[in-house]
Amino acid sequence: MNLLLLEQQHFIDEWHAELDQRQLRHVLDVHQASEGDVLRVGLVNGNMGTGKITHLSSEIMRLEVKLNTPPPPALPLTVLLALPRPKMLKRSLQHLTALGVKKIILMNSYRVEKSFWQSPWLSPGKVREQLILGLEQARDTIMPEVILEKRFKPFVEDRLPTLVAGKLGLVAHPVGGKSCPHQISDPAVLAIGPEGGFIDYEVDKLEQAGFHRIHLGPRILRVETAVTAIVSKLYD
Structure with a gap:
């Protein structure tokens, strides 16, 4: 602490x-x-x-x-995170909060197990515990907003285009795309898939909403590792 x-x-x-x-x-x-x-x-x-x-x-x-x-400045970044398994969720929420992300959207994906949405670690109190730990680690006070989106298609088609309008939309995907940008200053929305990544249909829908594929090279990373690596590279 x-x-x-x-x-x-x-x-x-x-x-x-x-x-x-x-x-x-x-x-x-x-x-x-x-x-x-x-x-x-x-x-x-x-x-x-x-x-x-x-x-x-x-x-x-x-x-x-x-x-x-005053607290340190927030990153101009919204993160869409396909809901990971509970242990990984706890670490990811702490890491994103410590890095200065103030809007986190936990979203559904084909490879997200349905049971994950029933986890007690998704209760408001348990989520807040992890955010507090992240703030204490980073010496920050501004609580992030965490939103749950349990249906992929309605979210991506109906709400995501407005969310990404005027921002740089990026989807982390190991196949295709360009190398992850470095030291950007513009507001961005970053989508990170589950273990195994987004399926092709989901990547296509994200691209239709205004996202561009990026990667970190040939290695496949765990979700909490990818979260930290990409956010740190985007806003060094």
Whole structure:
């Protein structure tokens, strides 16, 4: 945890916050902090700053908080991610959040198992947990938006053209296309398929919506590896 992330319910008043549970355990066990120590803190969807520990016990921690630093800029990128298996989903959400992506659309694909959509890790609370972990890792406070699109064709035909209008549309696909662009500055929408990639029909539909095929070379990467590699290359 590189940032202690606070929420409005943690605040006693404008300048003081009170924490327990996961964050307290981390401060005690990892930071091994003491009263008087100063920690990096941030408010969800607000500024970052410092928190001076004024009280610390095994049950509760109180902080004197000063928030005067804006969060880092977000990437001008929307990611369409074919819903991966639960373990990979957790890592992918954390990585995308840490990289600065603020809009993530989890979409269906022919190779996405139907059971994945029933996973408890898709509940709002579980998704939020992974986003929090990504923000804490990257010292960021702005919560990404996560949207679920369970039907491929209606989404790609009816809603995606508007979403990609005026932006660079890219679909990661190991067959055909050009090498992944490097150090772009324009807003983009990036589609990343499931294990095994999008099927040809899906790639065709994405191209009809305004996307262009890109690749990272001949190697086939795991989804969470491809996510990190492509986003890092696009916005170095």
